Amino acid sequence: MKDNIQALNDIFQARIDNGESIEPKDWMPEKYRKTHIRQISQHAHSEIVGMLPEGNWISRAPSLRRKVALLAKVQDEAGHGLYLYSAAETLGISRDELFDQLHTGKAKYSSIFNYPTVSWADMGAVGWLVDGAAIINQVMLTRTSFGPYARAMVKICKEESFHQRQGFEIMLTLTNGTEVQKQMAQDSLNRWWWPSLMMFGPPDAESTHTEQSMKWKIKRKTNDELRQQFIDITAPQAEFLGLTIPDPDLKWNEETKHYDFGAIDWDEFWQVVKGFGPCNKERIDARVKAWDEGAWVRDAAVAYGEKKIQKSKVA
Amino acid sequence: MNNLYTYLLMLGDNSMILGHRLSQLCGHGPNLETDIALTNISLDLYGQVRSYFQYAAKVSGNPANTEDSIAFLRYERQYLNGLLVEQPNTDFAFVILRQALFDIYHLYLLEALESSKDTQIAAIATKSIKEVKYHQRFSSSWVKRLGDGTEISHQKAQYALDTLHPYSFDLLNENAIEADMKEQGIGADLHIIKEKYQDTLKDLMVTSTLTLPDNTFAHKGGKEGVHSEHMGFILSDLQYMQRAYPNMQW
Ligand SMILES: [Fe+2]
Ligand SMILES: [Fe+2]
Numbered sequence: 001m002k003d004n005i006q007a008l009n010d011i012f013q014a015r016i017d018n019g020e021s022i023e024p025k026d027w028m029p030e031k032y033r034k035t036h037i038r039q040i041s042q043h044a045h046s047e048i049v050g051m052l053p054e055g056n057w058i059s060r061a062p063s064l065r066r067k068v069a070l071l072a073k074v075q076d077e078a079g080h081g082l083y084l085y086s087a088a089e090t091l092g093i094s095r096d097e098l099f100d101q102l103h104t105g106k107a108k109y110s111s112i113f114n115y116p117t118v119s120w121a122d123m124g125a126v127g128w129l130v131d132g133a134a135i136i137n138q139v140m141l142t143r144t145s146f147g148p149y150a151r152a153m154v155k156i157c158k159e160e161s162f163h164q165r166q167g168f169e170i171m172l173t174l175t176n177g178t179e180v181q182k183q184m185a186q187d188s189l190n191r192w193w194w195p196s197l198m199m200f201g202p203p204d205a206e207s208t209h210t211e212q213s214m215k216w217k218i219k220r221k222t223n224d225e226l227r228q229q230f231i232d233i234t235a236p237q238a239e240f241l242g243l244t245i246p247d248p249d250l251k252w253n254e255e256t257k258h259y260d261f262g263a264i265d266w267d268e269f270w271q272v273v274k275g276f277g278p279c280n281k282e283r284i285d286a287r288v289k290a291w292d293e294g295a296w297v298r299d300a301a302v303a304y305g306e307k308k309i310q311k312s313k314v315a
Numbered sequence: 316m317n318n319l320y321t322y323l324l325m326l327g328d329n330s331m332i333l334g335h336r337l338s339q340l341c342g343h344g345p346n347l348e349t350d351i352a353l354t355n356i357s358l359d360l361y362g363q364v365r366s367y368f369q370y371a372a373k374v375s376g377n378p379a380n381t382e383d384s385i386a387f388l389r390y391e392r393q394y395l396n397g398l399l400v401e402q403p404n405t406d407f408a409f410v411i412l413r414q415a416l417f418d419i420y421h422l423y424l425l426e427a428l429e430s431s432k433d434t435q436i437a438a439i440a441t442k443s444i445k446e447v448k449y450h451q452r453f454s455s456s457w458v459k460r461l462g463d464g465t466e467i468s469h470q471k472a473q474y475a476l477d478t479l480h481p482y483s484f485d486l487l488n489e490n491a492i493e494a495d496m497k498e499q500g501i502g503a504d505l506h507i508i509k510e511k512y513q514d515t516l517k518d519l520m521v522t523s524t525l526t527l528p529d530n531t532f533a534h535k536g537g538k539e540g541v542h543s544e545h546m547g548f549i550l551s552d553l554q555y556m557q558r559a560y561p562n563m564q565w
Contacts, residue, residue, distance in 0.1 A: 051342035058338045062556035062565035063383045064368070067338070068361050074341050075354040082347050120556055120565070170565075178563055286343065294345025296471070297407045300464025307463065 016217060021147035024090035032216060035209075036146050037091050038107075039218060044084035045102045045109035047077045049283050053117040054126060062120055069166055070123060076159045083155060087148035103288045105275065112195050114277030121174055121181075121188035127167015129189075129196040129234065135160045136230050137200070145217040168237065175241045182242075189238065190246045197261075198269045200227040231259050319433070320375050321395065322496045324385070325538055326436075327367030328396035329486070331386060333417060334360035335549060336404055345407055352453055353410070359446040366439045387557040391550055392540040397486035401537070401545050402479060408471035409479065411457045415519065416483045418451035423511050427503035436501065455519050462523030469524065476520075477528050484533030487512060492538075 009029055015022065022028060051074050058074065061067035085095050101107035112130055117123070138160060141153040174185040201207060201223040213219035221229070231250075238245050249262035271277065337357035344350030368382035375385075399417060404410050425447055428440035461472040489497070489505040496502025520527050536542065556565070 048342070048347070055342035058341055059335060059552045060555045062560070062563075064361065064365050064386055066565055068358060068365070071338055071341060071354060071358050071361070075351055075358070078342070078347055078351050078354070082351070085347075173565060176564075178560075180560065181563060290343040290345070294349075294407065296465070296467050297345040297349075297461070300468030301460050303468075304460040304464040 013215065016145045016215070020145075021150060022145050023147045031212075032146075033091050035212070035216070035218070036149065037088055037093050040084055040088040040091075040146075040149055041093075041098045041101065042108050042110075044081050044088060044098070045107055046113065047081035047084060049102075049109045049113045049287065050130075051077045051081075052283055052286055053113055053115070053279070054123060056117050057120060057123050060120070061123075066123075066170070073127070073163050073166065076163070080152075080156045080159070083152040084149075087146075087152045090148050099287075099291060103284065103291060105284065108273070110199060111269065111272040111277060112199050114272050114280045114283060115191070115195050116279050118191075119184050119188060121171070121184040122192070124167050124170030124174060124185065125188040125192040127163050128171055128237070129167075129192050130199070131160050131163040131167060132234065133196050133199040133230050135164060136226050136233075140220045140226075141218070143217065143220070168241075171241055171243075175243060185241070186243055189243050193246050194264065194268075195272075197227055197231070197264055198266075198272075200224075200230065202266065202269070203264075228258055231261055235259050317374065317376070318492050318495050319501065320371055321492050322502055323367050323371040323374065323436075324393075325395040325492070327364050327371065327385070328394050329400050329417070329421075330360040330367070331364040332394070332396040332546075332549060333400035333413075334358075334364060335553060336400065336402075336413075337410075340404055340410065356414070356450050356453070359443075359450065363439065363443050363446075366442070370435050370439070383557070387554050391542060391546055394542065394546065394550070395538050395540055397482070398534050398537040398543055399479065399482040399486060401543055401549060402482060403545055405475070405478075406471060408461055408468070408475035411454055411461060412472060412475040412479050414450065415454040415458045416479060416516070417486070418447060418454045419512050419515050419519070420483070420486050420508065422447050422451050423508045423515075424503050427508060431502070432500035458519060458525070459523045462520075462525040472523070473525055476525055480528050481530070481532050481534050484531075485535050485537045488533065488535065490538050 008027055012022075012028060012032075022032075054070065054074050054077075058067065058070055061070050085098060088098060089095060098107070102109065112133075117126065135157060138153050138157050142150055142157055144150045144153070171185055171189075174181040204210065204222045204224045207223055210219060210222055235245060235250060235252075247262045249260060251260055253260045272280065275281075334357045337353050337360070340350070341354045341357070342350065344353055364386065365382055368385045371385055372380040372382055399413060402409065402413055422444070425440040425444045428436055429444065431437045431440065458472065461468040463469070487505055487509040493502055493505055497504050517527060
């Protein structure tokens, strides 16, 4: 028996090494299934919790054009959530169970969404930095081994890069604007820079999942490599905007051909992960409230559907 | 101010204020599918707002006017939407009933405006009809689900209907501007629309097992710029950036 499973495992790993895609009906190790449910649902939760900080500014958007763009963006995130929940469901878990895990705090979501959006410039910074960091993580996932996840990522990545450009364009408009707009943009970068770097997760030395994730192609680069890639892309963009990244140690290193940067406050990271960020409670409360208040609506839809079936049987 | 400009404000304000109400729900729907659908409706309505206000800016006679100055920089008494669309998102039943009442009116209105002598209005109507047909399908299908779903959903839907129904007449009763626009062949004839509206609404309520209130008492004032107490709060939200940071590009 044990040998059998070992053999299946070997075949499975060989398929992945071969670049084959794993489909929901294929045999897979239990650990692979569990890891994917965890990662995909965590990703789905991040999309829908991520709707909240940006949703916060829809009603106050400063122009009709910006309002429509922001509404459409937040709606895209809902769509991303939908694709990803569907991908997770193919692994044999229901959407209700997944929501329950989010609502009870059993499942995590990206910590970045536990920071508040306090100015219009945050709509720029979130698009530019947060969607920008998400793309770097996600492009890697378009070639991950689990088929439904990889395919969802292809679709999602296209929209994320649109969001990133839109966010950058908001920042550019602000930095080309009045003094007060420039200050708004700088203040926003000051607040979002470090949390964005934390989006790539703890440093490699402390990261527990990396090796197994590499074997399954959930990851192709380490947290630190991805973080460096993000900084190398973003630092020149900040310069182009005429904004100052809030890190006195940030500078181009001619030898390594990368930017050097200062120490990240990992205490803050862990504090937010453990539930004590500025908005952790508000975010979960908002999700729970929407779900609980929607219960009678979902019940009504089910009851109505059943009545229709009954009626069509009688007729 | 010319009547065409005022008429365009009435058209655009309905879409904008309802679009605003729906946009407040983004991220808070009862499930992801309805969340996405309501946001879609909001997006369609805002698209219409932009068409109406871009045109209104042109016909206003004031070269400083833009879609944004019209949308964000009027005083409360200058907003001319009907009272129905500013009613709050009390619960999902209110959201759906408000939408259903508006959609029935809106679709008949746009069908009439498609043959407006004003080619710009006719073009906007033609484009919007496709969207609003979908809105009406969505809202009336949900009225049926809620009305004929569970006992609780039935009660909530009936309560929302009883509360909102008196606000709907405001949209349907012709005022002097609308009468003038109708006579010029630009605007719709609300008398015809009102009749169709009442028939369609009656049918929908029967299939949804809901009871239309006998009481035909009608709140009025929205189209004259006299709003409910909710309106000031809507505008403080809507206008916040433009008022706090005047004369800037975004
Ligand atoms: Fe997304
Ligand atoms: Fe995004």
